[in-house]
Amino acid sequence: MSKYTAxxxxxxxxxHDVLGIDTALPALGHEEAGRELVDAVLDEAARFTESVLAPLNEVGDREGCRHDKATGAVTTPTGFKEAYAQYVEAGWPGLTAPTEFGGQGLPHVVGFVQKEMVDSANLAWGNFPLLGHGATEALRQHGEDWQREVFLKPLVSGEWTGTMCLTEPHCGTDLGLLKTRAEPLDGGRYAISGTKIFITAGEHDMAPNIVHLVLARLPDAPSGSKGISLFVVPKFRVDRDGNVGERNAVACGSLEHKMGIHGSATCVMNFDGAEGYLVGQPHKGMSHMFTMMNAARLAVGLQGLGLSERALQNALAYSRERLQSRSLSGPKLPGKPADxxxxxxxxxxxxxxxxxxxEGGRVMAYHAGLMVDTAEAAGDPAERERAEALVEFMTPIVKACLTEWGIECTYHALQCFGGHGxxxxHGMEQLARDARITTLYEGTTGIQALDLVGRKILKLQGAGLKAFGAMVADFCREHSGNPALAGLVGPLADKAREWEELTVAVAKAAAANPEEVGAASYDYLMYSGYVTLAYWWARSVAAAEASDQPEGFKAGKRETARFYxxxxxxxxxxxxxxxxSGxxxxxxxxxxxxDA
Amino acid sequence: MSKYTAxxxxxxxxxHDVLGIDTALPALGHEEAGRELVDAVLDEAARFTESVLAPLNEVGDREGCRHDKATGAVTTPTGFKEAYAQYVEAGWPGLTAPTEFGGQGLPHVVGFVQKEMVDSANLAWGNFPLLGHGATEALRQHGEDWQREVFLKPLVSGEWTGTMCLTEPHCGTDLGLLKTRAEPLDGGRYAISGTKIFITAGEHDMAPNIVHLVLARLPDAPSGSKGISLFVVPKFRVDRDGNVGERNAVACGSLEHKMGIHGSATCVMNFDGAEGYLVGQPHKGMSHMFTMMNAARLAVGLQGLGLSERALQNALAYSRERLQSRSLSGPKLPGKPADxxxxxxxxxxxxxxxxxxxEGGRVMAYHAGLMVDTAEAAGDPAERERAEALVEFMTPIVKACLTEWGIECTYHALQCFGGHGxxxxHGMEQLARDARITTLYEGTTGIQALDLVGRKILKLQGAGLKAFGAMVADFCREHSGNPALAGLVGPLADKAREWEELTVAVAKAAAANPEEVGAASYDYLMYSGYVTLAYWWARSVAAAEASDQPEGFKAGKRETARFYxxxxxxxxxxxxxxxxSGxxxxxxxxxxxxDA
Known part of the structure; x- marks a missing residue:
C-alpha cells in the first residue's frame, strides 16, 4: 500500500513565502486568516487526511462501490461512510463556504491546500464531497431566495451532498445535443425525464439526501445549447419550506466499471418525471452550469497535483531503500550489497x-486559488477584474497541465519501482489508474485547450495572458541582477517573449482559418503551462533565498529549478x-x- | 469490447515495398519464403488471431488466472487452453524454429509479423508461448547434445512451454545479487533451491510440462554476476533419454495481482531442491541468458506495437462514428446533429x-527482424557482422521506444473516447493497463537506455550506429532530388548529423565523468528512436510512391510523414x-x- 504524509x-x-498570503489575505478582508489560524487548519487537515482518509484508499480500490439492482441503492466501500461522518462533524465541507449559510468563510486558497491533501489521501473518496461545492455556488449565484434558504445550509454543512448531471449517452462535450426534458407542473415545479451518465456520487449511502443539479430542456426550448435550463432535483422531495418529503422519481440504474477511482460511485441516473425546480433563467442553464464547472475544473487540477505528490513520496522512499546495482562513479554504500x-x-x-x-505545480495551483479570493473580495474593481482575468486564463492551464503531469508523475513513480510497480x-498502479480519469472528466485536455485558445486568448483578447505577462516582466526586471537567479531570469524573459510571439502568430493564423485554433490548441496549452511553471520556479528560488528555510531546503529549490x-x-x-507548423x-x- | 483486424x-x-523481402530473403537462402507463401502465412495468422485470440482478450482480463493454494495449480481463463491447443495443432510455435527440431524454419521477420498480430489480439495469452522461443534459443546455442535432443522438440512443437527464471524478490535489474543455489547431485544433476518472482507462465494448465531456464549459484561460485550459472529445470523430471518422470520440487507459491495482463500467469516460483541440469559453462549463466533476453526484448517491443495498433484501430472507428460538436470551419455533415x-x-x-x-514503428521493428535473419544466414561475413551490429544497436531502441510509444498511443486512443474510454x-482502458507492463519487464526503459549508451555506443564503439548512419546517408544521397520527398530528406540529413554530434559529445563527456552515461541515456535513446523513425517514414513515402498502392494509401503515407x-x-x-545539459x-x- 502506498503511504501519504501531507x-x-x-x-x-x-x-507564505512565495505567494505572501500573510499580507495578501488580510488585504482582501480575510483578517481571520492569519498565519496561526491557517497553519492550525492545515495541521488538522493533515491529521485527518493522513489518519482517516489515506488508509481507506486501497480499501476503496479493492472493494469498489456496490449497486443493488432491485432498490437502486449504492453501498460505498468499508469505512467511507464513517469517514464522511467525521468529515462533516469536523466542519470540513463548509471550510470556504459563506458564513451566512453556516460556512466558515475561509479563503479559497486555504481550501485548495486542504483539497490537495484530500486528493492525495483518497481521490475516490474526495469525489463524494466535491460536487457539493459546485452545487452550492450555482444555487448561491443563480437560485431564488427560498432555494438558497432550503438547499444551501445542508449542502454547506455536508449533511446533504450534491451532483452535476450534465452528460448523456450521446453527448458529453457537446451538451447542445442533450435530450432530458422538463415539463412544467403546478406550483413552479417541473417533471424531469431522461438518462444521465457518468454522474459522480449520483447515489450513495453517506448522506440522507442528494441534491442533483440537472441540465434539461423546457418544452419551448430552442434547439442546441441555447435551449438548456438548469434544475435542482433532490433525491427526496423538498418543498419551499424545506420540508423533506417522499422519494423522488430519480434512481441509479447502474454503476460504471472503471479503470480506477473504484471507490467513487459513477452512476447512470434515470430521471422518470422527477420533481424539481428551475434554477435561474430559462434557457440559461449552460452559463449557470459554468459557474459550477470552472470551480470543478480547478478542483480536478488539484486532483492531478495530489496524485503526483503521493506518487513522488512513495517513489522517493523506495528509491532510497531499494538496493540495486552500483553507482556508475563507484560504490556509494560499499558496506551494502548494492547502492x-x-x-x-x-x-x-x-x-x-x-x-x-x-512543487512548481503546487504554487501555480495555489496562486489560482488566491486569485479566486482576489476576484471575489478585492476592494479595487481593477484588481478584481485583473484577478478574474487571471482565473479565467489559468483555469484551463491548471486543469489540463496538472492532470497531464499527474499522468506523467504517476508513470515515472511507478517506473521507479520496476516490475514491483x-x-x-505497493499501490503505485492504483495511483496511475486513478490519475487516468483526470484528463477526461470536467472537460478533456483537448477541451481545455480549445477554451484557452478559442475563448481566453481570442474571444477575451488575452486579458489574462497580458496580466500574467506583466507579472513575469515585473519579476524579471526586479531580479535581473540577482545572482541567485542567474540562469533563470534570462531564459524566462526569452520564453515570455516567445510566448507573446506565438500568441500573435496563432491569432493571426486563426483569423484566416478557424481550424488553426484547434490545430494550435493542445501544444499552445502545454507550452503555456511550461512557461508558467518556469515563472513559478524562478519565484520559488527567489522566495527560498529570501526565507529562513534551512539550507537543504533552499538547495532543493535551487537545484530543482536548474533541473527544470x-x-x-x-x-x-x-x-x-x-x-x-500550423x-x-x-x-x-x-x-x-x-487506415493503413 | 475493443475489436481487432490484422x-x-x-x-x-x-x-514487400519498404524492406524488399522478396529479394532479401531468397538471398539469405530462404528460397521457400516467396511472396505467395509469406502472404498465405500472414492470411492464416490474421484469421487465427482475429477469430480465436482477439475475442478472448476481454475474457482473460475479466477472469484472470486462478491459483489453487493447496496444489499450486494455476487455471487459465476460459478458452485460453483450447486456443493454445489450436495454436499448437496449427504449428505456430515452431514457425521460425530450426527444421532439425521440427520447426518450419521460416524467417524471423515473418515471425515478427505473426507475433505483432498475436500481441494485438491478446497480449496476455501471447505470453504463454512467448518464453518457449527464448528457452529454445538458449538450449540450442548452449545446451549439450542430449539436452537439445530431449527438450527442443517438445518446446518447438509447443507441446511443452518454457520460462525464464531470473528475478528474485531483492533483485531484478541487478542479477549479481541473486541467491538461488544449485547443489551438485550424482549423474550431472543439480538440486536447485530458491525463490523466483515475476515468472511469466511459470505454472498453467495449457501444457503437460514446463521447462524452466533458471539462474542459480554453484557452491564454488564467485560473488556477483560472474558467479551465476544457467540450469534447465523441468516441472516434471526428464532423464537423459527423454523419459518424463515424477513431479519436480518446483511449485507456484502465488500469483501476482497486477494492473493488467490479467490473463497472463505471473508466478512466484519456489524451487525446493528441484532437479535440473547445467546448461553451458559454469558461471557463464549471465551471458547465456542474454541469448534469451535479446530475443525477448525485441518481442516486447512488438507487444508495444501490437497494442498501439489495436488502440489506434478502435480510436479511429470511434472517431468516425461519434458525433459531437461542429467543425470549426462549419458543419461537415449538416444533415446530422453534429459532426x-x-x-x-x-x-x-x-x-x-x-x-x-x-506505421513507422512497424517498419522499424520488421527491419530488426530482417537483420536477425541476415545476421544468421548472410553468405558474406561482413554482411553478417554488419547485421549483427544493427540488431545489437536497434534492440534497446525497438524495445524501449515501441513500448513507450505503446503507452502514448493507448493514452491518445483512450483520450479520443473521452469518459467512455x-x-x-469499450476495452480501451484494458489496452492502457496491459501496455503499462511493457516498459518494465525484460529491462525497464532506463535499462535499455543504459544498454544503448553504455554498451552499444561506448563499449562497441557505435558499430551499429555507424551502419545505420550509412543507410541514412545513402538514402539521403539517392533521394536528394526526389520531389516526393521534399521537406523530408533535408531535415532527415540534418538530424542524422546532429545525432552524430550528440553521440560524440556524450562519449567525450562520459570519458571525463561516468555519470554522464546515465545522465544522457534516456534522452539519447528517445532521440535515437525519433530520428530512426524519421528515416523509416522517409523510406515509406519513397516506397509508397514507387509502388502500385492506391492513391489514398499513398496520400496516407505522404501526409502522415509530413505530420511526423x-x-x-x-x-x-x-x-x-x-x-x-549534462x-x-x-x-x-x-x-x-x-523532500520538499
Missing part, C-alpha cells in the same frame, strides 16, 4: 521531473515547433485514408 | 500521432536540449534534500 513544509512555503537506486542518474531524472512538476501490493530549466523547459521547443499537417489527410 | 495491407507494404469527431484538429492530432508511431465496456516531421520530430529538440542538473542535489 507535505506541510512545502505547502506553507508556497503560501540505493537514487544514486542512478536516470532514477534521479524521474524523481526530479516529478519534484519539479509537483505493476503489482497491486535545463531538462524540462526544452519541451517548449517541441511544442513551439508543432504550433508553428493546421495543414493535421487537416490535409482525408478521413477515409487514415 | 492490418495486412500495411504489414505487406512494410515487408464526427475526426473532423476536429485535436482529435486528428491524436490519431495521426498514433498512426505515425505505429475510462470504462471497461512537422509535429513529432520536434521532440528531438527537447531531448537534445536535455542531453546537452549530468550536473541531475547529480548535484543531495539525496537527503529531495
Amino acid at each position: 507535505p506541510l513544509r512545502d505547502m506553507r512555503f508556497a503560501l 540505493p537506486i537514487i544514486v542512478h542518474p536516470d532514477v534521479r531524472r524521474m524523481l526530479l521531473t516529478c519534484k519539479a512538476l509537483v 505493476y503489482i497491486a501490493e 530549466f535545463q531538462r524540462v523547459l526544452p519541451r517548449t521547443l517541441a511544442h513551439a515547433g508543432a504550433i508553428r 493546421a495543414a499537417p493535421l487537416m490535409s489527410l482525408d478521413a477515409d485514408h487514415f | 492490418p495486412l495491407r500495411d504489414m505487406r507494404f512494410a515487408l 464526427p469527431i475526426i473532423v476536429h484538429p485535436d482529435v486528428r492530432r491524436m490519431l495521426l500521432t498514433c498512426k505515425a508511431l505505429v 475510462y470504462i471497461a465496456e 516531421f512537422q509535429r513529432v520530430l520536434p521532440r528531438t529538440l527537447a531531448h537534445a536540449g536535455a542531453i546537452r 549530468a550536473a542538473p541531475l547529480m548535484s542535489l543531495d539525496a537527503d534534500h529531495f
Whole structure:
C-alpha cells in the first residue's frame, strides 16, 4: 500500500513565502486568516487526511462501490461512510463556504491546500464531497431566495451532498445535443425525464439526501445549447419550506466499471418525471452550469497535483531503500550489497521531473486559488477584474497541465519501482489508474485547450495572458541582477517573449482559418503551462533565498529549478515547433485514408 | 469490447515495398519464403488471431488466472487452453524454429509479423508461448547434445512451454545479487533451491510440462554476476533419454495481482531442491541468458506495437462514428446533429500521432527482424557482422521506444473516447493497463537506455550506429532530388548529423565523468528512436510512391510523414536540449534534500 504524509513544509512555503498570503489575505478582508489560524487548519487537515482518509484508499480500490439492482441503492466501500461522518462533524465541507449559510468563510486558497491533501489521501473518496461545492455556488449565484434558504445550509454543512448531471449517452462535450426534458407542473415545479451518465456520487449511502443539479430542456426550448435550463432535483422531495418529503422519481440504474477511482460511485441516473425546480433563467442553464464547472475544473487540477505528490513520496522512499546495482562513479554504500537506486542518474531524472512538476505545480495551483479570493473580495474593481482575468486564463492551464503531469508523475513513480510497480501490493498502479480519469472528466485536455485558445486568448483578447505577462516582466526586471537567479531570469524573459510571439502568430493564423485554433490548441496549452511553471520556479528560488528555510531546503529549490530549466523547459521547443507548423499537417489527410 | 483486424495491407507494404523481402530473403537462402507463401502465412495468422485470440482478450482480463493454494495449480481463463491447443495443432510455435527440431524454419521477420498480430489480439495469452522461443534459443546455442535432443522438440512443437527464471524478490535489474543455489547431485544433476518472482507462465494448465531456464549459484561460485550459472529445470523430471518422470520440487507459491495482463500467469516460483541440469559453462549463466533476453526484448517491443495498433484501430472507428460538436470551419455533415469527431484538429492530432508511431514503428521493428535473419544466414561475413551490429544497436531502441510509444498511443486512443474510454465496456482502458507492463519487464526503459549508451555506443564503439548512419546517408544521397520527398530528406540529413554530434559529445563527456552515461541515456535513446523513425517514414513515402498502392494509401503515407516531421520530430529538440545539459542538473542535489 502506498503511504501519504501531507507535505506541510512545502505547502506553507508556497503560501507564505512565495505567494505572501500573510499580507495578501488580510488585504482582501480575510483578517481571520492569519498565519496561526491557517497553519492550525492545515495541521488538522493533515491529521485527518493522513489518519482517516489515506488508509481507506486501497480499501476503496479493492472493494469498489456496490449497486443493488432491485432498490437502486449504492453501498460505498468499508469505512467511507464513517469517514464522511467525521468529515462533516469536523466542519470540513463548509471550510470556504459563506458564513451566512453556516460556512466558515475561509479563503479559497486555504481550501485548495486542504483539497490537495484530500486528493492525495483518497481521490475516490474526495469525489463524494466535491460536487457539493459546485452545487452550492450555482444555487448561491443563480437560485431564488427560498432555494438558497432550503438547499444551501445542508449542502454547506455536508449533511446533504450534491451532483452535476450534465452528460448523456450521446453527448458529453457537446451538451447542445442533450435530450432530458422538463415539463412544467403546478406550483413552479417541473417533471424531469431522461438518462444521465457518468454522474459522480449520483447515489450513495453517506448522506440522507442528494441534491442533483440537472441540465434539461423546457418544452419551448430552442434547439442546441441555447435551449438548456438548469434544475435542482433532490433525491427526496423538498418543498419551499424545506420540508423533506417522499422519494423522488430519480434512481441509479447502474454503476460504471472503471479503470480506477473504484471507490467513487459513477452512476447512470434515470430521471422518470422527477420533481424539481428551475434554477435561474430559462434557457440559461449552460452559463449557470459554468459557474459550477470552472470551480470543478480547478478542483480536478488539484486532483492531478495530489496524485503526483503521493506518487513522488512513495517513489522517493523506495528509491532510497531499494538496493540495486552500483553507482556508475563507484560504490556509494560499499558496506551494502548494492547502492540505493537514487544514486542512478536516470532514477534521479524521474524523481526530479516529478519534484519539479509537483512543487512548481503546487504554487501555480495555489496562486489560482488566491486569485479566486482576489476576484471575489478585492476592494479595487481593477484588481478584481485583473484577478478574474487571471482565473479565467489559468483555469484551463491548471486543469489540463496538472492532470497531464499527474499522468506523467504517476508513470515515472511507478517506473521507479520496476516490475514491483505493476503489482497491486505497493499501490503505485492504483495511483496511475486513478490519475487516468483526470484528463477526461470536467472537460478533456483537448477541451481545455480549445477554451484557452478559442475563448481566453481570442474571444477575451488575452486579458489574462497580458496580466500574467506583466507579472513575469515585473519579476524579471526586479531580479535581473540577482545572482541567485542567474540562469533563470534570462531564459524566462526569452520564453515570455516567445510566448507573446506565438500568441500573435496563432491569432493571426486563426483569423484566416478557424481550424488553426484547434490545430494550435493542445501544444499552445502545454507550452503555456511550461512557461508558467518556469515563472513559478524562478519565484520559488527567489522566495527560498529570501526565507529562513534551512539550507537543504533552499538547495532543493535551487537545484530543482536548474533541473527544470535545463531538462524540462526544452519541451517548449517541441511544442513551439508543432504550433508553428500550423493546421495543414493535421487537416490535409482525408478521413477515409487514415487506415493503413 | 475493443475489436481487432490484422492490418495486412500495411504489414505487406512494410515487408514487400519498404524492406524488399522478396529479394532479401531468397538471398539469405530462404528460397521457400516467396511472396505467395509469406502472404498465405500472414492470411492464416490474421484469421487465427482475429477469430480465436482477439475475442478472448476481454475474457482473460475479466477472469484472470486462478491459483489453487493447496496444489499450486494455476487455471487459465476460459478458452485460453483450447486456443493454445489450436495454436499448437496449427504449428505456430515452431514457425521460425530450426527444421532439425521440427520447426518450419521460416524467417524471423515473418515471425515478427505473426507475433505483432498475436500481441494485438491478446497480449496476455501471447505470453504463454512467448518464453518457449527464448528457452529454445538458449538450449540450442548452449545446451549439450542430449539436452537439445530431449527438450527442443517438445518446446518447438509447443507441446511443452518454457520460462525464464531470473528475478528474485531483492533483485531484478541487478542479477549479481541473486541467491538461488544449485547443489551438485550424482549423474550431472543439480538440486536447485530458491525463490523466483515475476515468472511469466511459470505454472498453467495449457501444457503437460514446463521447462524452466533458471539462474542459480554453484557452491564454488564467485560473488556477483560472474558467479551465476544457467540450469534447465523441468516441472516434471526428464532423464537423459527423454523419459518424463515424477513431479519436480518446483511449485507456484502465488500469483501476482497486477494492473493488467490479467490473463497472463505471473508466478512466484519456489524451487525446493528441484532437479535440473547445467546448461553451458559454469558461471557463464549471465551471458547465456542474454541469448534469451535479446530475443525477448525485441518481442516486447512488438507487444508495444501490437497494442498501439489495436488502440489506434478502435480510436479511429470511434472517431468516425461519434458525433459531437461542429467543425470549426462549419458543419461537415449538416444533415446530422453534429459532426464526427475526426473532423476536429485535436482529435486528428491524436490519431495521426498514433498512426505515425505505429506505421513507422512497424517498419522499424520488421527491419530488426530482417537483420536477425541476415545476421544468421548472410553468405558474406561482413554482411553478417554488419547485421549483427544493427540488431545489437536497434534492440534497446525497438524495445524501449515501441513500448513507450505503446503507452502514448493507448493514452491518445483512450483520450479520443473521452469518459467512455475510462470504462471497461469499450476495452480501451484494458489496452492502457496491459501496455503499462511493457516498459518494465525484460529491462525497464532506463535499462535499455543504459544498454544503448553504455554498451552499444561506448563499449562497441557505435558499430551499429555507424551502419545505420550509412543507410541514412545513402538514402539521403539517392533521394536528394526526389520531389516526393521534399521537406523530408533535408531535415532527415540534418538530424542524422546532429545525432552524430550528440553521440560524440556524450562519449567525450562520459570519458571525463561516468555519470554522464546515465545522465544522457534516456534522452539519447528517445532521440535515437525519433530520428530512426524519421528515416523509416522517409523510406515509406519513397516506397509508397514507387509502388502500385492506391492513391489514398499513398496520400496516407505522404501526409502522415509530413505530420511526423512537422509535429513529432520536434521532440528531438527537447531531448537534445536535455542531453546537452549534462549530468550536473541531475547529480548535484543531495539525496537527503529531495523532500520538499
